[in-house]
Amino acid sequence: MKEILERRYTLTPFKKEIKGLKDAFRRASLRNLDSMRKRGFRPKNISYYEEVILGEKRYEELKGFSGRIIGYFCTFIPQELIYAARAIPIRLCSGFYDTVLVCEEILAKDICPLVKSSFGFKISASSYFELCDAVILPTPCDPKKKLIEILSDYLPVWVLKIPQDKTSSSKEIWLEEIKSLKERIEDFTKTKLTRQRLEETIKLIHKRQTLFRQLYEIRRANPYLMGGRDFLLVIQTSFYDDIERWIDKTEELCKQLSKEKTHFKTDEKIKILVTGSPIIWPNFKLLNIIEDLGAEIVCDDLCSGTQSLYNLVEPDEPTTDVMLGAIADGYLLSSVCPCFIENNDRIDRVLNLIEEFRVGGVIYHSLRLCQLYEIESHRLRLILKEKKIPMLTIHTDYSQEDTEQIKTRVEAFLEMLKR
Amino acid sequence: MEKNKIRRPMTFLRRISQILCFILIVFGAFLGIKKQNLSFLPFIEAPLEYKEQLKSEEKGAVILGPAYPQAFDTYLPVKSCRFLRQVGTFRACFMHFVSESISWLTPPRLLFSHILLFLILAVLLGRFWCGWVCPLGFIQDILNIIRKNFKLRRFFFSEKFKKTLRNLGYLLFISIIILSLLSAIPKLPWSVRKQVYLSVCQMCPVRFIFPYIGNWPIKHNFSPFGYGIFTMISIAFFLLLLVSFFIKRSWCRVCPSGLLLSFFNKGSFLAKRKEPLKCTRCGICVGVCPLDNKEVYLQKKKKNIDFASCIHCFRCIDFCPEKNCLKVYFLGKTLFRSKFKR
Numbered sequence: 001m002k003e004i005l006e007r008r009y010t011l012t013p014f015k016k017e018i019k020g021l022k023d024a025f026r027r028a029s030l031r032n033l034d035s036m037r038k039r040g041f042r043p044k045n046i047s048y049y050e051e052v053i054l055g056e057k058r059y060e061e062l063k064g065f066s067g068r069i070i071g072y073f074c075t076f077i078p079q080e081l082i083y084a085a086r087a088i089p090i091r092l093c094s095g096f097y098d099t100v101l102v103c104e105e106i107l108a109k110d111i112c113p114l115v116k117s118s119f120g121f122k123i124s125a126s127s128y129f130e131l132c133d134a135v136i137l138p139t140p141c142d143p144k145k146k147l148i149e150i151l152s153d154y155l156p157v158w159v160l161k162i163p164q165d166k167t168s169s170s171k172e173i174w175l176e177e178i179k180s181l182k183e184r185i186e187d188f189t190k191t192k193l194t195r196q197r198l199e200e201t202i203k204l205i206h207k208r209q210t211l212f213r214q215l216y217e218i219r220r221a222n223p224y225l226m227g228g229r230d231f232l233l234v235i236q237t238s239f240y241d242d243i244e245r246w247i248d249k250t251e252e253l254c255k256q257l258s259k260e261k262t263h264f265k266t267d268e269k270i271k272i273l274v275t276g277s278p279i280i281w282p283n284f285k286l287l288n289i290i291e292d293l294g295a296e297i298v299c300d301d302l303c304s305g306t307q308s309l310y311n312l313v314e315p316d317e318p319t320t321d322v323m324l325g326a327i328a329d330g331y332l333l334s335s336v337c338p339c340f341i342e343n344n345d346r347i348d349r350v351l352n353l354i355e356e357f358r359v360g361g362v363i364y365h366s367l368r369l370c371q372l373y374e375i376e377s378h379r380l381r382l383i384l385k386e387k388k389i390p391m392l393t394i395h396t397d398y399s400q401e402d403t404e405q406i407k408t409r410v411e412a413f414l415e416m417l418k419r
Numbered sequence: 420m421e422k423n424k425i426r427r428p429m430t431f432l433r434r435i436s437q438i439l440c441f442i443l444i445v446f447g448a449f450l451g452i453k454k455q456n457l458s459f460l461p462f463i464e465a466p467l468e469y470k471e472q473l474k475s476e477e478k479g480a481v482i483l484g485p486a487y488p489q490a491f492d493t494y495l496p497v498k499s500c501r502f503l504r505q506v507g508t509f510r511a512c513f514m515h516f517v518s519e520s521i522s523w524l525t526p527p528r529l530l531f532s533h534i535l536l537f538l539i540l541a542v543l544l545g546r547f548w549c550g551w552v553c554p555l556g557f558i559q560d561i562l563n564i565i566r567k568n569f570k571l572r573r574f575f576f577s578e579k580f581k582k583t584l585r586n587l588g589y590l591l592f593i594s595i596i597i598l599s600l601l602s603a604i605p606k607l608p609w610s611v612r613k614q615v616y617l618s619v620c621q622m623c624p625v626r627f628i629f630p631y632i633g634n635w636p637i638k639h640n641f642s643p644f645g646y647g648i649f650t651m652i653s654i655a656f657f658l659l660l661l662v663s664f665f666i667k668r669s670w671c672r673v674c675p676s677g678l679l680l681s682f683f684n685k686g687s688f689l690a691k692r693k694e695p696l697k698c699t700r701c702g703i704c705v706g707v708c709p710l711d712n713k714e715v716y717l718q719k720k721k722k723n724i725d726f727a728s729c730i731h732c733f734r735c736i737d738f739c740p741e742k743n744c745l746k747v748y749f750l751g752k753t754l755f756r757s758k759f760k761r
């Protein structure tokens with residue numbers, strides 16, 4: 001097993017306790033929830049997800065967990081491997097504004113807010129980040145790459161190098177990466193990832209993904225059963241929540257909703273597709289604006305949304321090599337991350353969503369300083385223009401300052417769609 | 420969730436078809452299905468001379484020379500594989516027909532109806548035979564299932580080697596034609612022509628399978644070492660077939676029968692269709708394909724996803740998780756479509 005990080009210079013990690021961070025997070029979360037609760041119909045057990053996203057209970061629960069907790073970023077990390085080692089994976093991508101400010105004390109301002117926000121949590125030693133024994137980082141973009149280096153002073157960091165494309169030679173490299181990650185996890189947790197364990201966890205995650213797809217299909221049949229924000233809330237709780245409990249609760253939710261189907265009529269709302277940079281709790285600013293203005297977010301292709309639970313790992317047979325291959329394929333091939341040289345898959349995905357959900361307009365969330373998504377918006381805009389589908393690009397970050405401004409723009413866009 | 424739901428309907432149907440066909444082809448004569456020497460299809464009539472010869476054979480006359488004076492069996496007309504003379508009914512392979520009709524320089528007027536039958540079936544179904552009927556395919560699938568249950572590792576041929584095997588298939592096909600032509604030279608004495616007569620059957624891996632499971636007492640139709648080089652080749656092919664324990668459908672990549680059918684795959688009425696937009700490029704279809712074909716996965720522009728090396732097993736359609744992304748098409752109708760499974 002080759003070490004990727006040499007760590008020639010080890011620095012003392014910069015840490016800074018910030019008071020009231022927890023309260024601020026709660027406040028930001030409640031602000032979203034208040035806005036979401038204004039919606040006429042919400043499924044009954046959505047309150048469970050609200051509680052999980054607030055995080056306090058789950059945090060205590062994880063604190064008491066005796067095994068390893070492994071943090072990860074992005075949708076590229078095979079959670080199967082982590083679960084197979086009886087460890088708990090926690091996705092650390094964050095959308096919290098206050099920690100951005102914390103981070104800006106040591107890092108420059110011109111860095112993507114997601115990285116700053118997540119790293120801020122580490123600096124201020126709060127939230128789930130503190131509980132993690134190790135963190136796995138992929139290399140989709142430059143900020144994440146350098147985050148690896150910076151974080152290596154704080155805790156063990158494992159790197160998963162993402163290839164530049166999805167050709168067969170890249171697939172081989174990626175498979176090697178997955179295999180070495182497996183060894184690393186085995187080393188770290190002192191548990192062997194046996195064939196049976198892999199099989200079990202693949203089944204477990206497969207169950208979660210199919211359940212999610214079930215929910216997705218329910219919403220496709222009738223998007224108004226559940227708001228777009230509620231849908232994203234359900235997805236994003238899965239980043240932190242106990243997987244089996246999440247499955248149980250979501251099964252319940254699906255049952256509830258499929259019963260509800262008959263009573264609920266489609267009304268005349270504008271259907272919106274949200275795409276672009278990740279939108280992560282509690283940064284639901286844009287979504288709040290859209291849905292408060294009466295439009296409905298029917299689908300998304302966000303890596304923090306649908307994409308994180310949609311893709312399946314489907315091994316043809318339960319042999320170790322085939323399973324590892326399926327894991328590698330499952331996480332690489334259907335990804336729509338803009339880190340690949342050619343990203344036709346994303347365009348196809350968006351076009352397909354537009355067709356399947358009969359979307360009225362596309363809103364492109366472009367996180368400030370997230371260059372990859374920003375660049376890609378250009379091609380997508382031209383292609384959508386050709387197909388006569390209106391698209392609005394919103395450049396923004398995690399701060400609340402530009403709320404009014406965005407509101408005016410979205411309002412005008414929705415007005416145009418109505419006509 | 421119902422418990423007894425068939426998760427992979429196409430594969431399920433295919434296994435049933437394979438088992439039935441295997442029994443029919445290999446042990447059909449035991450099942451009360453009378454082994455016939457003549458075609459039951461009205462438009463395919465055996466030539467008169469042959470009928471007479473058969474009659475005299477039945478009466479006990481000893482016929483010198485080859486037992487097959489005329490070729491009149493493609494695949495449906497009842498006539499078993501020559502290694503299953505006692506127990507089999509019809510054959511799934513028509514290479515014998517190709518070879519025989521050349522060897523005996525059968526006049527085209529007698530061949531017409533057979534070629535017509537072959538063409539109709541090939542144009543309708545393409546390589547459907549390979550996936551659903553062929554007993555050799557079934558044996559390979561069984562070998563692979565055994566490995567799967569022992570949880571042994573699955574191996575793959577490299578792309579390069581796959582190409583080599585395919586080229587070998589072409590070579591084999593061409594040499595069969597040439598050898599058959601050689602055996603047809605009337606001036607040569609029979610003892611010489613005999614050496615290359617029916618070379619396709621002499622090279623076939625089946626020589627080491629069917630006589631042992633079908634014929635009691637075991638009787639080789641050829642003395643195994645009488646034809647030196649061909650026997651060596653057939654041993655090699657038999658070994659290749661055994662490789663399917665580790666590499667799915669290893670023999671199918673060479674099989675000349677499959678090769679001939681594969682020319683009809685592109686235009687066959689039984690076809691696969693793909694909705695390019697719906698495909699998420701998840702790659703699942705590559706992993707489940709017995710021949711690890713990438714074409715289904717790669718195609719993102721056209722709806723037509725038929726290509727030579729597909730055996731119409733439709734596993735890709737069984738496994739594709741995108742609703743309506745892949746479809747089985749037959750005569751313009753959708754028979755089956757991929758769907759997301761709960």
Ligand code: SF4
Pocket residue numbers: 697698699700701702703704705715716735738739740741744745
């Ligand atoms: S399984 Fe279906 S969705 Fe996945 S790559 Fe193949 S055709 Fe596309």
Ligand code: SF4
Pocket residue numbers: 707708709710711712715728729730731732733734735736
């Ligand atoms: S491409 Fe599909 S139908 Fe063809 S052989 Fe492969 S799995 Fe079977």
